[in-house]
Amino acid sequence: MEKRNNFGSKLGIILAAAGSAVGLGNVWRFPTETGSHGGAAFILIYVVCVIVLGIPVMLSEFVIGRSTHANTIDAYRRLAPRSGWIVQGYLGVFAAFIILSYYSVVAGWTMKYLTTAVVGGVSRISDPASYYTAFTSNAWWPIIFTALVLLITHIIVVRGVQNGIERFSKLLMPLLFIIITVLVVCSMMMPGAKEGLRFLLHPDFSKITADTLLSALGQAFFSLSLAMGCLCTYASYFRDDANLTRTAVSVVSIDTLVAIMCGFIIFPAVFSVQEITPDAGPGLVFITLPSVFQMAFDGAPILGYIFALLFYLLLIVAAITSTISLHETITAFLHERGLSRRAAAWIVTSSCLVLGIFCSLSFGPMKDFRPFFGLGFFDAFDFLSAKIIMPIGGIIISLFAGWRLDKKLVRDQVTNGGKLRAPLFGLYRFIIRWVAPTLITLVLLNELGVFSHK
Ligand code: PFF
Secondary structure, eight states: OOOOOOOHHHHHHHHHHHHHHSSHHHIIIIIHHHHHHTHHHHHHHHHIIIIIIHHHHHHHHHHHEEESSSOOHHHHHHHHHTTTHHHHHHHHHHHHHHHHHHHHHHHHHHHHHHHHTTTTTTTSSSSSHHHHHHHTTTTSHHHHHHHHHHHHHHHHHHHIIIIIIIHHHHHHHHHHHHHHHHHHHHHHHHHHHHHHHHEEEEEOOOOOOOOHHHHHHHHHHHHHHTTSSHHHHHTTTTTTTTHHHHHHHHHOOOOHHHHHHHHHHHHHHHHHHTTTTTTOOGGGTHHHHHHHHHTTTTTHHHHHHHHHHHHHHHHHHHHHHHHHHHHHHHHHHHHHOOHHHHHHHHHHHHHHHHHHHHHHTTTTTTTTOOHHHHHTTHHHIIIIIIIIIIIHHHHHHHHHIIIOOHHHHHHHHHHHHSSSTTTTTHHHHHHHIIIHHHHHHHHHHHHHTTTOOO
16 A cells, blocks of 8 residues: 555644634534524633533544545554454544535535625525525535535545645635635624624523533534544544644644634624524535625625625535535545545445435425435435534544544553643643543434433
């Protein structure tokens, strides 16, 4: 087998992993969740979740990946030969496969909105809700855009770890930060900025319920790309001198900062348009924002044009850096099973496209075909991956790193064989052994409706 490629630099490592984490989950899902769970109180709990659970679970994935330098399935096989733990490797690859299929569909919608924004069309959409429904339920166009997203992802992945993933992350992530900063500044100058800021900064603790906590935890896992094999795969390309703790802290900080900044882009804008409320749900960025662009910039259409263009560019850049990591997780596995990288990547791209077609059609011609307990393809894939496999994976990873892995191996990885200090190692062990499995089990039970009294 040819020599395994690694990331070339520490910055490349951080930007690639942050690229996986920062995605539609930050720009689209986080503001939606924040909007429907009362704003500041949700953000506060979210931040606690990412610090207490996000960092330790991410660190554990890094340990598993870097100590084996193998794809996620072989990583478990090597660390725990002839045991059931390998299930987590298979779960990760399977989950990456179905997430990539439905995530590319939403990324495809973004691509369509971007092309509309380029020609100045977003501010001319007279009825954004009908426009959204008409586009997403169309049999052909969303599929063509989904294919385009998968193709771009494919081209980057085929180029390899250093020339493809690392190089593009180094290009796209700074672009993303620049766009976000410009948009935050624009948004702060809008008439509703004050009210938007109040919504984001003044916690109303009466809004906190068990559901807020569990939703925040679920969102944290999705946003940080945890438990899906992606970070474990990326860590397998980390060099032996990479500081795993510092990388995990950096990635979590970047991801959280981006999510909160996206809140600062969206809510001041949303509050600038009186008749729109912040709890608009998943339609927020595709239905609500086009109305906002039109109404808020009524007197200055050029600003509306620039804002819309930059916003959808931000969304697509964020989405592509995440689809790359999902694609790589599966491609790396197939490649290390003996296929050429190109052949492996083609298998992933084409099979995800086939599933993506079913996901896309479930908004249109196949709307009434709901074979999965009453859910169509898109909703079923989303539910299965984000609500079931992700928490199960989180529990397995915590138990594996906390109870099965040799403590010395973990310490060696965290300290790079004693070269780095790890003053909080005891705390990490406590969280990963006890706190993480317990809390994530609660999330899973909540997702399954065990606590629901509706
Ligand atoms: N973290 C990505 C986002 O926030 O959009 C989504 C994601 C990517 C989830 C990769 C899971 C994953 F393995």
